[in-house]
Amino acid sequence: MGRSPCCDESGLKKGPWTPEEDQKLINHIRKHGHGSWRALPKQAGLNRCGKSCRLRWTNYLRPDIKRGNFTAEEEQTIINLHSLLGNKWSSIAGHLPGRTDNEIKNYWNTHIRKKLIQMGIDPVTHRPRNDHLNVLAALPQLLAAANFNNLLTLNQNIQVDAASIAKAQLLHSMIQVLNTSSSFDSHPTSNNLYGQSSFLENQPNINEDFYDPTQSLSHINDHQPLDSFSSPIRVASHQDDQSSIPPLISVSPDESKQTQMMIKNKEIMKHNDHTSNPSSTSTFTQDHQPWCDIIDDETSDSYWKEIIEQTCSEPWPFRE
DNA sequence: AATTAAGCCAACCGCCCTCAT
DNA sequence: AATGAGGGCGGTTGGCTTAAT
Incomplete structure (x- = not known):
């Protein structure tokens, strides 16, 4: 040194x-x-x-610094990129014109991270958290999923019993909480919501897809985990091929490396683009859609928006 | 009104990498 | 190959502001 x-x-x-x-x-x-x-x-x-x-x-x-609140689109981009790149703030900032790595890092730590934790999502892995205490934090999610049953009656073309599974899981988890609340500390990884004995453990699509990083968090009230609504539907849309559904986010180092390689290649291409066409303003949000490819046309934004709006009109057990 | 707690963010710290010598 | 300069990066800190008591 x-x-x-x-x-x-x-x-x-x-x-x-x-x-x-x-x-x-x-x-x-x-x-x-x-x-x-x-x-x-x-x-x-x-x-x-x-x-x-x-x-x-x-x-x-710097004159090109963009100040002020982050937009929903920017927030979504940060979440997407963070799920792929981790704490590579400068790389993330590279896809958000006018934002600095420091600003993004601060915004992540003070806003997004908290939202994810409140939703029961591990902000590091972008997966449902596995700790026992998370059971309580995840209860609203489960109830939201259970409430989703109402949606199923509204959307007859969706043939899935995810809501029933979620309800069963809810009861199962609550019983376990009551039974094991005195031994949380001594058994940190068993009998939890997403843990070994979980009923949903053998329903990987429900577990792993509970959080969809392609959905923006910015519109979500802290006590209204709207994201949880989308997951059962997506499970339904892939029901025929559950075992082969790719994870929404890369988890293993190999997958992560592959994804990063793809991004690097894209960056190189983009750089070439910029070199030959300086007016180009393409950003990650516009030309990187790593998850969208696995969602068919029926699951477009407007489709989800409509469903969420319908759900919000239903009585909400945790609404204040 | 005063005090305390929590939230936020600009700035700092120290490690790491690249490049020149 | 070894060394040092320069710069980039992620983690952390400290002070200011706002909210709660």
Whole structure:
């Protein structure tokens, strides 16, 4: 390694930037570009380390920074990309024009992560969480799935008993919670909602598809896990071939690598595109649809929207 | 009105990678 | 091959703001 951090130099200012410092940095970069970041502070008359200047510029002062709330589309893109790339914030930021890796990282940690946890989704694996305490958090999901039975009567063409399975699982889980609540700590991985003894354990499509990362979270009230509605339907649509349904998200390292390779290839192609056609504005959301391919036309957004709206008009056991 | 807790986010820290010598 | 400079990246911190008591 053999290099001391650039900020070790004594006497350099740290902490929040003043408007004057910002202006100096902007003026210098407008006139000369950033060049060597290490040399920049002296040239610009700033008592900061180069690294601090670079961060300030890339995360805040850059003219193409988009500020303000994230849109539903951006949020969805972040979730999709995170399920593929993990905490590769800079890669994710590369697909969100005007957003910085730092901003996306903060938004993930303060908003999206919490939403996923509240829905019983592990924000790292994007799969249903396996811990016992999650049973309680997942109850609304199960009840939502059970409530989905009403939908089935509205959509006669869907031939599946997923709602019945969910109801059975709900009762099963509640009984287990009552029976095992005193030994949660000692048996952290058994008798839980998605664990070994779960009735749904042998219904992988229901377990694994409970969360659909292609659905945006932004419209979801914290206590209304609408995503849970979509899963049983999708199970139904693939009922004929349950064993061969690909997971919505890559789980194994190999799968993850394959997906990342696909993205890299896409990026290379996109880069070539941009090179030959600078006006191109394609983004991941527009030309990467890794999950949509397995959803047939009947399961389009409008189709789900209609179903969700119908469901929301039904009495909701947890609505406040 | 005062205090405490929780949420948020800009900025920092330190490790890692690439490239030049 | 070894070393160091420069920069990128993800994780973490600390201070400010807002909400709750």
